[in-house]
Amino acid sequence: MLPQSSMGNETNIKLPFSFIIFSLIALVLSQILVLINGQMLVNGSFRIPAIWSAAHLLVLGWALMVAMGAMYQLVPVAFLTKIWNEKFGFIQFFVTALGIASFSWMLYVSPQNAFLPGILMLLGILMFLFQMFMTLRKQAKPNILTAFVGSALVCLFLTIFLGITLIYSLQTGFAAEYYQAIFKSHLLMGVTGWFTLLIFGFSYKMAPMFSLSHGFPMVHARYVYGLYMSGLVITLISFFSDNSYLLKAGFFLLLVGFSVFSWHVSIIIKKRLKKKLDHSFSFALAAIGLGNLVHLAAFIALWTEQFSILIGPLVYLYLLLWIVLSIMGYLFKIVPFLWWTYKYSKEMGKRAVPSLKDVMNEQVVVPFFTIFVIAVLAVFLSIIFKSIILFNVGQFVLSIVFIAIALTILNVLKK
Amino acid sequence: MNLKEKVLEALKSVYDPELNINVVDLGLIYNVEVTEEKNVDVTMTLTTPGCPLHDSITTGVRYAVQGIEETKNVEVNLVWEPAWSPDKMTPEGLRLLGR
Numbered sequence: 001m002l003p004q005s006s007m008g009n010e011t012n013i014k015l016p017f018s019f020i021i022f023s024l025i026a027l028v029l030s031q032i033l034v035l036i037n038g039q040m041l042v043n044g045s046f047r048i049p050a051i052w053s054a055a056h057l058l059v060l061g062w063a064l065m066v067a068m069g070a071m072y073q074l075v076p077v078a079f080l081t082k083i084w085n086e087k088f089g090f091i092q093f094f095v096t097a098l099g100i101a102s103f104s105w106m107l108y109v110s111p112q113n114a115f116l117p118g119i120l121m122l123l124g125i126l127m128f129l130f131q132m133f134m135t136l137r138k139q140a141k142p143n144i145l146t147a148f149v150g151s152a153l154v155c156l157f158l159t160i161f162l163g164i165t166l167i168y169s170l171q172t173g174f175a176a177e178y179y180q181a182i183f184k185s186h187l188l189m190g191v192t193g194w195f196t197l198l199i200f201g202f203s204y205k206m207a208p209m210f211s212l213s214h215g216f217p218m219v220h221a222r223y224v225y226g227l228y229m230s231g232l233v234i235t236l237i238s239f240f241s242d243n244s245y246l247l248k249a250g251f252f253l254l255l256v257g258f259s260v261f262s263w264h265v266s267i268i269i270k271k272r273l274k275k276k277l278d279h280s281f282s283f284a285l286a287a288i289g290l291g292n293l294v295h296l297a298a299f300i301a302l303w304t305e306q307f308s309i310l311i312g313p314l315v316y317l318y319l320l321l322w323i324v325l326s327i328m329g330y331l332f333k334i335v336p337f338l339w340w341t342y343k344y345s346k347e348m349g350k351r352a353v354p355s356l357k358d359v360m361n362e363q364v365v366v367p368f369f370t371i372f373v374i375a376v377l378a379v380f381l382s383i384i385f386k387s388i389i390l391f392n393v394g395q396f397v398l399s400i401v402f403i404a405i406a407l408t409i410l411n412v413l414k415k
Numbered sequence: 416m417n418l419k420e421k422v423l424e425a426l427k428s429v430y431d432p433e434l435n436i437n438v439v440d441l442g443l444i445y446n447v448e449v450t451e452e453k454n455v456d457v458t459m460t461l462t463t464p465g466c467p468l469h470d471s472i473t474t475g476v477r478y479a480v481q482g483i484e485e486t487k488n489v490e491v492n493l494v495w496e497p498a499w500s501p502d503k504m505t506p507e508g509l510r511l512l513g514r
Contacts, residue, residue, distance in 0.1 A: 077467045167490065209463055212512065214501055273501050274434070275513030337467060340432055345471035349478030350431060355435040 011072050011083050013342040017068025018093045020335065024406040026061025026100070030054045031399035033108070039388060053108035059190065059319070060121070061100050064156075066327050067198060068128055070334055071149075075135055078145055078205040084134035092131060096124025115167050128279050129153055144221045148201030150227060155193025162186035181239040188239070192254060193232055193321045196291075200224060200261055202330075203288075207265055210281045210333060211272035220264035228257030238343065251302055255295045261368070262292045278357075279365035284329025291322030291374075313383045320376040328369070331409060336360040339412050359415045364408055371401045418449045421483050422457070429475040432468065436478065436511045442503025445494065454488040455480050460499045469493075 033054035040048050072089060076082055083089060099121030106114040132153055139146060169175050175182065205219060207213070211220050235250030237243075265288055269277075277285075294317050301310040336359040344353040378394030381387070416424070426444055427437045438444055438459065440462055446458040461469060473491050480489045501509070 073467075076463050080465045118429060205465075209466070210433075271513050273509075273514065292450030337433075341467075341471060344432075345468075345474065348432075348471055349480075350482065352428070353430075353432070355430065355432045357435065 011076060011089075012086050013084060013224075013338050015083075015089045016069040016073040016334075018090070018097075019065045019072070020331070020338075021410070022093075022097050023062045023065035023069065024409060026057045026065065026104075028399075028403050028406055030057035030062060031395075031402045033057065035395050035399050049111050051109050053104045056100070056107060057104045058324075061104060063195065063323060063327060064125075065096070066331065067195070068093075070202075070327075070330070071132065071198075073334060073338060074202055074205070075149075076131065078149075078202065079136060079139045081135060081138045081140075084131055084138070088127070088131055092124055092127040095127060096121065099124045112171060112219065115164075115171060118164055118167055122160050122164055129157055139331065143221070144218065144225060145201050145204055147225055148197050148204070149258070151225075152194050152197035152201060155189045155197060155232070159186055159190035162189060173260075178240065181242075184239045185236055187237055187315065188232065191318060191323070196258075197228070199326050203261075203265060203284075203326075203392030206330060206333075207268050207285070208272075209224055210274075211269055211273040211277055212274040213268045216268045216271040220260055220267070224257055224261045224264060226257075227253050227260060231255075231257055248299075248302055251295075251299045255292075257301045258292050258295045262288050276331065279362055280329045280360075282329075283365065283369045284326050287322050287325035287329060291318060291324065294318045294322060310384075311372070311405065313380050315382050316383070317376065321373065325369070325372070328405060330373075332360055332362075332365060335409050335412050336415075339415065343415075354415070360412055361408060364404075368401055368405055368408070370406070371397060375401060391415055418453065418455070418483070418485055419447050421485070422447050422455055422480055425479045425483055426457075426476060429472065429479050431462075432470065434512070435506050438472065440505045440508035440511065442478075442499065442501075442505065442508060443472075445497075452487055453485050454490070455486050456490045456492065458492045458494060460494055460497075462499050464495055469487070 031054075033050055037050040037054070038047070067173075072083060099117060101120075102117035103114055103121045106117045114130055132149075136142075136146060162182050163222060165175065165182055166179070166186060169182065175199060204218075207215065231250050231253030233250075234246055234253060238246035239251050265285065267286065276381055294314055298311065298314050298318075301307045301314065304310075333356075336356045340354070340356055340359050343377065347353050375394050375398035378390055382391035423439060423444070424434065426447075427439050429438045430436065431441055431443075434441065441462070442490065443461060444457065444459050446456075448455075448456040448458075457480060459473070459476060466472075473493055477489050478493050480486055480491075504512075
C-alpha cells in the first residue's frame with residue numbers, strides 16, 4: 001500500500017469565490033446591455049460598441065473569470081498539485097477585474113481608447129497564465145489532461161494577443177490588410193481554442209467524478225486532442241491564406257474531434273455507478289451534444305452560400321449552448337462544494353452535516369436551464385429571421401433567467 | 416461491542432457529501448487496527464485520486480474515531496493502492512447508488 005497522509009492542496013476558498021462573484025455581476029450587466037441594444041443586433045449590426053462591450057463582459061467578465069476561479073479550485077484537484085502562490089492569485093484577481101471592468105466600459109463609451117484598459121486586462125491574464133504555468137510545472141506526472149489544459153492556456157494567450165493587435169490595428173492602421181484574418185483567429189482561439197479545450201480537459205476529470213464511473217478507456221482522449229488541435233491549426237492557417245479548402249478541412253477536423261469527445265463521454269457515462277445523475281450535471285452533458293450539433297451545422301453551412309450570414313448566429317449558439325451551458329452546469333456543482341468545504345468540512349465526524357445536495361436548490365435547475373435553452377434558440381431564430389419581437393421576448397427571458405441563475409448560485413452563501 | 420466494532424460504527428457517521436453514502440458502505444475503509452494501548456490506525460482510500468473532498472473526509476474520519484472515549488491516538492493512512500473499485504462497496508452502498 002502507498003500511504004499518503006495529507007496532500008493539503010486546497011485553495012483558500014476566498015480566491016475562487018472572488019472570481020465567481022465578480023463573474024455573476026458581469027453576467028447580469030452583459031445581459032442588460034444586450035437587451036437595450038436589441039434593435040441593432042436584429043439588424044445584423046454585431047460590430048457596434050455596445051455589443052463589443054456586452055460580448056466582452058459575457059466572455060471575459062463572466063466566462064473567463066468563472067474559468068479562472070474554477071481553475072484555482074480544480075487544478076489542484078485534477079493535477080494533484082498546490083496553486084503556486086495564492087497571494088499572487090489575489091493580486092491577479094484585482095488586476096484582471098479592474099482591467100475587464102474598465103475595458104468593457106471603454107469599449108462602450110470610447111472604443112478607440114480601449115487600448116490602455118486592454119493592456120491592464122492583458123496584464124491580469126498574463127499573471128494568471130504565469131500562475132498556471134508555475135503550478136502545472138510542479139505536476140509530478142503530466143497526462144492528457146495537462147495537454148488539454150496547457151493548450152487551452154496557450155490559446156487564451158493567443159486570443160488576448162490577437163485581441164490587443166485588433167485594437168492596435170484599429171487605432172494605427174497596423175496590419176490593416178490582415179484585420180479580418182486576425183479577427184477570425186481571435187474568435188477561433190478564444191471560443192473553440194481556450195474554452196472548448198478547457199472544458200474538454202476538466203470534463204475528463206469531472207464527468208467520471210460526478211457519475212462515479214470506473215473502468216472506462218482513456219485512449220479516445222488522445223484522438224480527441226490530436227483531431228481538435230489539428231482542426232484549430234488548419235483553420236487558423238486558412239484564415240491567413242484565405243484558402244477555402246483548408247477552411248473546410250479545418251472545420252471537418254474540429255467536427256470529428258468534437259464528435260469523438262461526445263462519443264468518449266458517452267462511454268464514460270455508460271460505465272457509471274451512480275444511476276441517477278444530478279440535473280445540473282445532466283445539462284452540462286447535454287451541452288456537449290448541443291456543441292456537437294453546432295459544429296455539424298457550421299460544417300454544413302460552409303458548403304452553402306449563406307455561410308457569412310449564418311456564422312455569426314452559429315457562434316452565438318456555440319457560446320451559449322455549449323460554453324455557457326457547460327459552465328453553468330458545472331457551476332451548480334462547484335459553488336456548493338466550495339461553500340460546503342468552507343462551512344462544514346471541519347465539522348464532519350463531529351456532528352451531522354448537510355450533503356452537497358442540501359446546499360444548492362437543485363429543483364430550480366430543470367425549469368431554469370430548460371427556459372435558458374429555449375430563450376437562446378428564440379434569440380438565434382430572431383437573428384436569422386430578423387424578428388425584433390422574437391428577439392426582445394427571447395432576450396428578455398434570457399436576461400431574467402440569467403439573473404435568476406446568478407441569484408440561485410449566490411443564495412448558496414446563505415446555507 | 417469491542418473497540419474495533421465501535422470504530423467501524425463511528426465511521427458510519429462520516430459521509431461522502433457528494434454521494435451521501437458513509438465511508439464504510441462506500442468501501443473506503445481498508446483496515447482498522449487497534450493496539451493494546453487503544454491507539455487506532457485507520458487505513459483508507461478515496462474513490463479517485465485528487466478527490467476534492469480529500470482533506471474533509473480524512474479529517475472527518477479522524478474526528479469520528481477521536482470521538483470514542485476509549486481511543487488514545489488516532490492515525491489515518493490514506494492509500495491509493497489497491498485502488499478503490501465498486502466491488503469494495505457494501506450491498507447497502509450499492510443500493511444507495513441505485514444499483
